[in-house]
Amino acid sequence: MTQASLIDGKAFSADLRGRIATHVARLKEEHGITPGLAVVLVGEDPASQVYVRSKGKQTVEAGMASFEHKLPADTSEETLLAKVRELNEDPAVHGILVQLPLPKHLDSDLVINSIDVAKDVDGFHISNVGLLATGQKSLVPCTPLGCIMMLKAELGDLSGKEAVVIGRSNIVGKPMAQLLLAESCTVTIAHSRTADLAGTVRRADIVVAAVGRPQMVPGEWIKPGATVIDVGINRVPKEDGEGHRLVGDVDFASAKEVAGAITPVPGGVGPMTIACLLSNTLTACCRANGIPEPEL
Numbered sequence: 001m002t003q004a005s006l007i008d009g010k011a012f013s014a015d016l017r018g019r020i021a022t023h024v025a026r027l028k029e030e031h032g033i034t035p036g037l038a039v040v041l042v043g044e045d046p047a048s049q050v051y052v053r054s055k056g057k058q059t060v061e062a063g064m065a066s067f068e069h070k071l072p073a074d075t076s077e078e079t080l081l082a083k084v085r086e087l088n089e090d091p092a093v094h095g096i097l098v099q100l101p102l103p104k105h106l107d108s109d110l111v112i113n114s115i116d117v118a119k120d121v122d123g124f125h126i127s128n129v130g131l132l133a134t135g136q137k138s139l140v141p142c143t144p145l146g147c148i149m150m151l152k153a154e155l156g157d158l159s160g161k162e163a164v165v166i167g168r169s170n171i172v173g174k175p176m177a178q179l180l181l182a183e184s185c186t187v188t189i190a191h192s193r194t195a196d197l198a199g200t201v202r203r204a205d206i207v208v209a210a211v212g213r214p215q216m217v218p219g220e221w222i223k224p225g226a227t228v229i230d231v232g233i234n235r236v237p238k239e240d241g242e243g244h245r246l247v248g249d250v251d252f253a254s255a256k257e258v259a260g261a262i263t264p265v266p267g268g269v270g271p272m273t274i275a276c277l278l279s280n281t282l283t284a285c286c287r288a289n290g291i292p293e294p295e296l
């Protein structure tokens with residue numbers, strides 16, 4: 001069996017960010033507008049801090065304005081909602097992202113739904129969810145958007161393919177399934193109550209794993225030649241006991257012996273997520289100013 005080809009999310013995202021930067025420069029030149037992204041982080045989760053820093057850096061590298069708002073872990077719901085309201089009203093801000101998960105005392109549905117739909121670059125607002133589900137123009141969640149872009153680049157037309165999404169979260173699994181359905185795949189959503197997960201995954205031409213369980217999908221579940229998209233980001237202790245390393249939800253070593261193509265972790269879906277966040281911010285900025293959206 002030949003080895004799977006690697007879907008290089010790092011290279012793909014660098015390319016996409018380059019195209020975004022070109023459009024951002026043109027927006028500035030021709031319209032005097034700079035797209036702005038505001039990220040709100042509540043609390044001090046170290047993984048979230050790393051992620052927010054990397055987003056801010058890439059936002060600035062693309063020529064956009066980055067606004068970071070760090071609030072203490074004990075921030076009240078009222079204060080957070082006031083912050084979102086302030087960003088909703090700020091004309092320099094075209095995209096707003098509230099980093100999830102929020103501390104337990106905060107109602108994340110309430111907070112997300114208080115974001116201006118037109119600035120909801122995560123695509124998590126109920127209105128954007130409904131627009132996506134009904135096939136109308138919306139802002140599409142970044143992680144699934146990045147996955148679809150890589151799938152189309154790898155496979156071309158996705159219509160008629162059997163796709164299995166493992167995981168049914170609002171931020172990955174459900175919107176992923178909607179996008180695959182919109183591409184005319186035959187979609188199955190598996191989750192923790194799925195009776196025969198191995199048998200379900202074995203049918204799939206496209207497997208998207210978004211579970212949060214390190215290396216839970218073994219190569220023996222993969223149909224030979226299938227395309228495997230690994231969304232999982234799991235921090236596990238290194239074999240030598242020193243520090244941590246990142247692994248996906250798929251057992252990469254065995255899956256790459258069977259799959260046709262596979263995304264690595266790190267360097268797969270993660271970098272594409274951030275590039276799509278920048279793309280959504282550019283889209284939101286163009287829509288806010290009545291400027292045609294670029295084809296990216």
Ligand SMILES: NC(=O)C1=CN([C@@H]2O[C@H](COP(=O)(O)OP(=O)(O)OC[C@H]3O[C@@H](n4cnc5c(N)ncnc54)[C@H](OP(=O)(O)O)[C@@H]3O)[C@@H](O)[C@H]2O)C=CC1
Pocket residue numbers: 143166167168169170171172173190191192193194197210211212213231232233234269270273
């Ligand atoms: N690369 C990126 O950009 C991003 C990566 N992630 C990563 O993706 C992974 C998933 O994230 P997220 O969707 O937020 O996670 P959630 O914890 O919200 O959802 C996990 C899903 O997996 C299902 N599940 C759990 N155990 C099993 C099992 N044994 N068999 C089948 N299904 C199972 C759950 O089922 P049930 O509903 O029945 O409980 C649930 O639907 C995580 O590793 C996360 O870090 C997340 C966002 C972005």
Ligand SMILES: Nc1nc(=O)c2c([nH]1)NC[C@@H]1CN(c3ccc(C(=O)N[C@@H](CCC(=O)O)C(=O)O)cc3)C=[N+]21
Pocket residue numbers: 050051097098099100101122142143233246265266267268269270271273274
């Ligand atoms: N409102 C909100 N929107 C999100 O999109 C969101 C969120 N909250 N909360 C957390 C998850 C997780 N997520 C990641 C994005 C990029 C990488 C990423 O770039 N990963 C690198 C590695 C980074 C590292 O080394 O730690 C990679 O896979 O190569 C990871 C994880 C977005 N999320």
